[in-house]
Amino acid sequence: MTAGNSGDGAGRNNIDLGPGTEFDLVRTLLAEWGKAAQRIGDDAAVLDVPKGERLLVSTDTSVEGVHFQRDWLSSFEIGYRATAASLSDLAAMAARPLGILIALTLPKEDLDEAREFATGIREGASAVMCPIVGGDLSSGRDLSLTITALGSSARPLTRSGAKTGQRVYVTGRLGGPASAIRAWRAGKDPRESDRARFANPVPRIEPAIGLAQRGATSGIDISDGLIADLGHVAAASKVSIEIDADRIPRVEGVSPTQAASSGEEYEIVVTAPEIDTRQFSEEFGLELTEVGRVVAGRPGVTLLQAGKPISAQPGFDHFRDK
Amino acid sequence: MTAGNSGDGAGRNNIDLGPGTEFDLVRTLLAEWGKAAQRIGDDAAVLDVPKGERLLVSTDTSVEGVHFQRDWLSSFEIGYRATAASLSDLAAMAARPLGILIALTLPKEDLDEAREFATGIREGASAVMCPIVGGDLSSGRDLSLTITALGSSARPLTRSGAKTGQRVYVTGRLGGPASAIRAWRAGKDPRESDRARFANPVPRIEPAIGLAQRGATSGIDISDGLIADLGHVAAASKVSIEIDADRIPRVEGVSPTQAASSGEEYEIVVTAPEIDTRQFSEEFGLELTEVGRVVAGRPGVTLLQAGKPISAQPGFDHFRDK
Numbered sequence: 001m002t003a004g005n006s007g008d009g010a011g012r013n014n015i016d017l018g019p020g021t022e023f024d025l026v027r028t029l030l031a032e033w034g035k036a037a038q039r040i041g042d043d044a045a046v047l048d049v050p051k052g053e054r055l056l057v058s059t060d061t062s063v064e065g066v067h068f069q070r071d072w073l074s075s076f077e078i079g080y081r082a083t084a085a086s087l088s089d090l091a092a093m094a095a096r097p098l099g100i101l102i103a104l105t106l107p108k109e110d111l112d113e114a115r116e117f118a119t120g121i122r123e124g125a126s127a128v129m130c131p132i133v134g135g136d137l138s139s140g141r142d143l144s145l146t147i148t149a150l151g152s153s154a155r156p157l158t159r160s161g162a163k164t165g166q167r168v169y170v171t172g173r174l175g176g177p178a179s180a181i182r183a184w185r186a187g188k189d190p191r192e193s194d195r196a197r198f199a200n201p202v203p204r205i206e207p208a209i210g211l212a213q214r215g216a217t218s219g220i221d222i223s224d225g226l227i228a229d230l231g232h233v234a235a236a237s238k239v240s241i242e243i244d245a246d247r248i249p250r251v252e253g254v255s256p257t258q259a260a261s262s263g264e265e266y267e268i269v270v271t272a273p274e275i276d277t278r279q280f281s282e283e284f285g286l287e288l289t290e291v292g293r294v295v296a297g298r299p300g301v302t303l304l305q306a307g308k309p310i311s312a313q314p315g316f317d318h319f320r321d322k
Numbered sequence: 323m324t325a326g327n328s329g330d331g332a333g334r335n336n337i338d339l340g341p342g343t344e345f346d347l348v349r350t351l352l353a354e355w356g357k358a359a360q361r362i363g364d365d366a367a368v369l370d371v372p373k374g375e376r377l378l379v380s381t382d383t384s385v386e387g388v389h390f391q392r393d394w395l396s397s398f399e400i401g402y403r404a405t406a407a408s409l410s411d412l413a414a415m416a417a418r419p420l421g422i423l424i425a426l427t428l429p430k431e432d433l434d435e436a437r438e439f440a441t442g443i444r445e446g447a448s449a450v451m452c453p454i455v456g457g458d459l460s461s462g463r464d465l466s467l468t469i470t471a472l473g474s475s476a477r478p479l480t481r482s483g484a485k486t487g488q489r490v491y492v493t494g495r496l497g498g499p500a501s502a503i504r505a506w507r508a509g510k511d512p513r514e515s516d517r518a519r520f521a522n523p524v525p526r527i528e529p530a531i532g533l534a535q536r537g538a539t540s541g542i543d544i545s546d547g548l549i550a551d552l553g554h555v556a557a558a559s560k561v562s563i564e565i566d567a568d569r570i571p572r573v574e575g576v577s578p579t580q581a582a583s584s585g586e587e588y589e590i591v592v593t594a595p596e597i598d599t600r601q602f603s604e605e606f607g608l609e610l611t612e613v614g615r616v617v618a619g620r621p622g623v624t625l626l627q628a629g630k631p632i633s634a635q636p637g638f639d640h641f642r643d644k
Contacts, residue, residue: 043414044380058366059423092365101381146468
């Protein structure tokens with residue numbers, strides 16, 4: 001579709017599109033998006049970053065057969081989940097969304113599903129009040145969505161911000177998505193609550209901003225698994241991180257090591273000075289749990305049970321596991 | 323890979339990455355990119371928009387078998403061309419690049435080609451002095467690149483800016499890419515000059531900024547074909563555009579109507595008051611040709627020969643033509 005505005009920044013209406021089949025499809029998407037889509041139609045979208053804030057931008061691809069199976073999710077859920085996963089990268093850095101761009105590659109046989117994808121994308125973006133500002137449409141053999149998320153923050157969290165002496169906090173409860181995937185792979189229906197954690201993640205935008213305001217200096221969203229993602233923080237910050245397996249908040253029926261390696265969670269893990277977790281949970285309606293600490297030592301993550309190191313499966317690797 | 327910085331904006335070095343096959347591949351790409359890659363490693367890249375300028379952002383997908391055939395282009399050229407095509411969207415609006423993000427979906431059998439793709443991407447970005455600030459890696463059946471380009475401008479050109487009474491100017495000479503594609507489809511080798519126009523387009527960043535400085539108010543890059551793309555301008559601006567077929571600058575052996583419908587050109591067409599084309603061409607080392615005018619009337623584009631309307635093939639449509 002390619003994205004844009006009407007040039008003066010005042011008008012928020014989308015401009016007229018030219019003729020052609022591809023543009024008919026764009027019109028279908030725009031009709032479904034309604035006011036969620038803004039300034040679509042130029043070669044590029046025009047946006048403004050709030051004064052005193054920096055621009056954050058991230059791009060995230062979801063491919064059929066790699067990131068999801070068509071028979072696991074509805075078309076609505078595929079659109080929703082890809083959008084939420086991309087916006088979660090902004091949450092990881094405690095940024096507020098400015099807009100998303102949707103590059104949608106659609107097999108011809110899925111043309112009829114375009115409206116459902118669009119609705120899912122709209123709902124995923126609306127959940128964190130993010131407008132859709134542009135995109136691109138292609139045909140292709142695999143259904144694929146590449147979503148670029150733009151946000152802003154005066155003081156973004158980074159992977160390199162962890163400091164010795166800090167504590168490690170994680171939002172929500174882990175293990176649901178891994179349980180759902182295990183069930184699907186075994187040919188069973190997952191529990192509804194696990195399925196929802198996989199299909200309908202909520203980017204933790206406001207909680208992450210709340211954590212930054214409480215002094216968090218490093219953050220990451222859990223996409224590969226708690227231990228694997230903290231490994232990136234440890235490497236970037238050149239610190240050692242200890243996690244107490246039994247303190248990892250987890251959904252029913254999931255072991256501590258399963259929770260430690262469950263990916264696609266889109267919960268947030270940060271390092272911070274001591275935080276009042278009860279007050280935080282009440283303010284955001286979301287559990288916050290202290291699960292470990294940052295210590296001096298060789299960069300890496302150690303999972304401890306009763307004070308002794310145990311091993312956890314690392315997270316998912318597209319090129320190794322597929 | 324996911325992208326980012328080291329948090330304070332001062333350090334331009336990329337931060338350490340964690341373990342895993344996917345990250346080994348990221349390391350390969352980063353080694354190839356060298357200083358062209360900046361601030362890779364966090365969940366999102368952190369950038370600053372120059373004071374007084376607005377942010378422009380566009381996303382563009384190139385899929386094997388749809389936008390290019392593997393046997394037409396080398397891996398280097400695939401990377402280069404996808405990057406140039408994406409940056410051309412910034413040229414269309416007379417914006418200067420801030421950075422690009424690369425979402426690369428790679429079939430497993432192409433893992434060995436990753437270095438060549440990376441080199442092409444680096445050269446495409448370096449041609450307009452644009453850093454690579456982030457991305458995402460996936461496996462998949464089709465090779466696919468979605469490149470998001472970020473830029474800034476104090477006064478972007480738009481599709482809706484054309485005004486009655488303006489003249490229409492186009493950069494370069496048209497028809498080369500269409501000639502190359504015709505040759506490949508007929509099982510022949512294209513002329514080297516036509517092939518280069520397809521494989522190695524140069525985003526017209528500086529010329530477009532020069533056109534904006536000379537009073538251009540609307541612009542678009544020629545990706546679907548001169549007439550098709552001007553159709554978007556006419557629709558968005560609610561004006562009628564007349565193009566004189568015989569004035570369209572074209573490469574040798576191409577008819578006016580072929581030049582009028584040749585896509586993938588990545589030349590720029592603008593509407594503007596009268597411009598000294600000779601002075602412009604000398605300054606930018608690039609031809610600029612007046613090809614028509616903006617007139618009152620029903621929104622649309624008319625191609626004229628000897629003052630009489632003729633028809634031109636419309637441009638390429640992914641969902642109709644494949």
